[in-house]
Amino acid sequence: MNSHTHAALIIVGHGSTLNPDSSAPTHRHADEIRQRGLFREVACCFWKEEPSMREVYESVDSEVIYIVPNFISEGYFCQQVLPRELRLDGPVTQRDGRTIHYCDPVGIHPNMTRLLLQRADEVAPGVPRSETSLIIVGHGTNLNDNSTKAIQDQVRLISEGGYGFAEVIDTYMEEAPLVSDWHTLTSAANVVVVPFFIADGLHSFQDIPVLLGMESEPGKALSQMEVFRHNPIAMHGRSLYYSSAIGTEPLMADVILDQVHDFDAKHGISTAGIAQPPPDELKTALAAWLLAGRQVIGQVHIAEVGGTFTLRHLEDVSLPAEALTLYTCPSDARDIARNDAGGEFRPIKTAPTLIRGWRLQLPDLASLQLALEFFYPAAIGMALAHENGCLQPVPLRDLLGRQTGMYRFANGITDSQSGEIIGSFCKTDTNCLRRIVWPLDSSQPLPPPATAKLGHEAGQVPGQAPGQCIPLLCMEACNHIVSTARKVARENFESKATP
Incomplete structure (x- = not known):
């Protein structure tokens, strides 16, 4: 296929909060396509894992984006859920200065x-x-x-x-x-x-x-x-x-590329003569933050020596290098972050449960950015957008209100219940390091005890100085909050229905 070095490719998968195998093929196909150098950027997003479909736009710089659903059919998800979550108007969407091409799912391709x-x-x-x-x-x-x-x-x-x-x-x-x-x-x-x-x-x-x-x-x-x-x-x-x-099947990577090729052919899109994009804003911001001494993101410490980077768990910084297992590939970060110390799957990558005992050596800034994307999906992009005042947080009521299917009643929670759910599920020291930047709705902030997630002490490991950290931000409630809200809303309904 033609080179798309001006564009980003986003592969959308289903993912799972319980099963680490669900997202693995999508990641492998993205790795393969990334190695071929056909796109400026290659990213993944998921319905049930991080980054979400709203967050993934912060993971890429490109003004032209191709989205390929790694789904088997043109069913409920590809026709209803994905367009809704990705904010798509049809096959071609113009939004926020970007052109977004929505391709057919891989499963219907003739190959x-x-x-x-x-x-x-x-x-x-x-x-x-x-x-x-x-x-x-x-x-x-x-x-x-x-x-x-x-x-x-x-x-x-x-x-x-x-x-x-x-x-x-x-x-x-x-x-x-x-x-x-x-x-x-x-x-x-x-x-x-x-x-x-x-x-x-x-x-x-x-x-x-x-x-x-x-x-x-x-x-x-x-x-x-x-x-x-x-x-x-x-x-x-x-x-x-x-x-x-x-x-x-490894050749599924080729089917993903086939769908991009067929989209271009169907819509008369040519990549010939397209000007190359400007330098990557995400890498530029990351370099500036490191130069300013912001060497910590979540539980990861970043050290730079002569243009190369070494990453460790924050609690392993004082340990000798030989005491830590050496890794040298950005995708190793994804494997390190997969399970906690007890071997349990970590569906929330910002949970304070990152394992210790490793060091990751990377040769350049591009490798560093990719590794951080695996540790904390979309975190660099959200931090930059927030710093520039252009992050678009989604109010909780808006998120719950757009749910369909079995989740369509999730917005039935009360305002006080929303504060209790978030205050309990999102505790910084035990459950999630992110700082919430979204309100309850367009006119009111989150109520207590959720307010504990709004200050600068959230968004980083407790005890770290804000000036040393790249913050972890939450621009939209995760599906765990949606699931809990659905459960509570159903209990509300049943209690009202019971005489």
Whole structure:
């Protein structure tokens, strides 16, 4: 594809507050595309993880942005949730001096057929296609008819494409034809099952194996297993081959790029002769802050020697270098920040639970900025926008009011309950280091005890001098607050309904 070195690419994933595997493929595809140097910037954002879809715009400098949903179908999320959260008007949005291109989700691209065929051959090497039934399995939902269309299209393309399988069928977890009926839906001696999901999360590794009869109860998350599957598995007199989710295929990075290429072709966009953008504001600001002695962000300390940077946990600064495990790649920051000292997943990266015992050596400012993006997503951009007076915080009532689906009643909390929820969930010393910069609504600030999150003592590790820190800011309540608000609002409703 053409070079887009003037533009940013944002890949949107679902993410999870519980499962570290959910966002992993999206990050890997972003890493691969970033290494190719086709875009000025490459970033990720998520529905259930950080950075959020509102925050991610602060992660990039570019005035031209391509957004590619790393989703399987044109269903509920891609047609309703993502445009709402990303503030999109349609395929092309002009806002705040930026041009934002909203591409189709990866799962509907024609090249997904090639990936499915490759995955089927990899999971059952040497097994003749003529003696094999191929099952493509999805979730199935009544929220949007398009949620199954992508799978049905692939079944049709493979069935009619002369690829030699004995039969190709679509099955689902929650609607007919059910994947649990695989042995009656197929007839070949060999059966290959490929989950049509983006990640090896709870569905592909826990739920589907139970539905297939491979397991009697859900197993552990993929990241906790040493081996994914041993194929084949003898069941019902046949050989069953079970694949990892199609979205984990490395060639998905190419499908993301294909969607950008197809968007340009469809909308008549040419990258030829586009002037190169000015220097990166984010890197310039970061360099200025370090020069001014602001060497701490969250629990990370930054030291510079001769243009190279060494990062450590704030509590490890006095330890000798040889006592700390050495890392040298910006993406190592993402791995360091993934789990806490007890091995539990850290969905809130600004929680004061960053593990100790490491040092990260980086060769230049660009690597430093990327590493900090992994430690604290969108933090540099939000701090700069706030300093420049152009950060756009979202009032809590606005956020709760735009919720749909199961969260549509979240705005039913009282004003005092909002203060109690935030004051409890967002405690700086135990739960989240961010300083809240959004009000309750357009006319009133947050009530106590949430007010403890509004001062300069929030936004950094307690005890640090503000002049030494790059603040961690919160421009919009996270989905944990939304979920808690929904629960409290439901309790309010039920208490009123009870005589």
